Amino acid sequence: MLNWIKFFSVFFLALTSVIVVTIFTSAYKPIASVKTSAIEKAIQSEQIAEAEYAQPYNGIQTFVTVFGLDSKGEQKAVFIDENKKEASFEEVKLTDGISSDVAIEMVSKELDIKKLLHVKLGLEEVGPVWEVAFKNENDKLSYVYVLFEDGQWWKRILNL
Template sequence: MMNWIKFFSAFLLALAIVLVTIIFTNAQKPFSAALQNAEKSVQQSGELLSIEHAEIYNGTISMVTVFGKDEKGIEKAVFVDEKSGKILDSVKLEDGIDSKQAIQTVKSELKVDKILHVTLGVEGEYPVWEVAFKSENGKLNYVYVFFENGEWWKRILNL
């Protein structure tokens, strides 16, 4: 009788591990596909010669920001519409602040407990850094900082 209990316990554990793995893999497929399509679109257009990484930005328009270097070796960020694969805009990274400076801008005025993510995207016609963080009281906050000069654009606090 004890062997049957061990067998069913091991079987249920293995089944749970397999199901969690399948669910997690299927949940990641849309994000992976969006990143791969954006990278392919950027390379085919010739905007970037080499790609370092890409990240998804969900603002008024969902887009993928692809970071890399162009044929002259200049580091750029290219913004690609997630749905159509159309290139929306691009910026030279040397023309604005980096993610660390965006975080410092936020930390200089607000009490930050934990940074969740920092993502570059476009709102309207301006590139912005979206800084998502938890404050000391455990509340979720989103702060948008202009890429070009590091000034505040919008704050969504204490969610």
């Protein structure tokens, strides 16, 4: 009897593990597909010769920001709008603005960051911005948008 209990316990644990892995894998496929497509578009437009990584950005419009090197070896970020079929997309040289580390530093000078969730480069109506998402000392979700060009604060959404 004890062997049957052990068998069913191990069987259900293995079955649960397989189901969880399958669900997470299938849930991640759409975003992985969008990232791959954005990287291909950035390379096809010849704005980036070698892609390093891509990250989605959801603002007023949804973009995938592709980071990489252009043909001259300069680091760039290209904002790919999956809905447009343009030959070229908006881009910025990463040396023309502040880095993500500087954006985090600027936010942490004025606000207490308990846990940093993410920092993403995106495109808004004012131009490129760093979106800094974090939890504050009260465990409330906050977003701060810092302008890429000069590090000025554009928008704050605090204590959600």
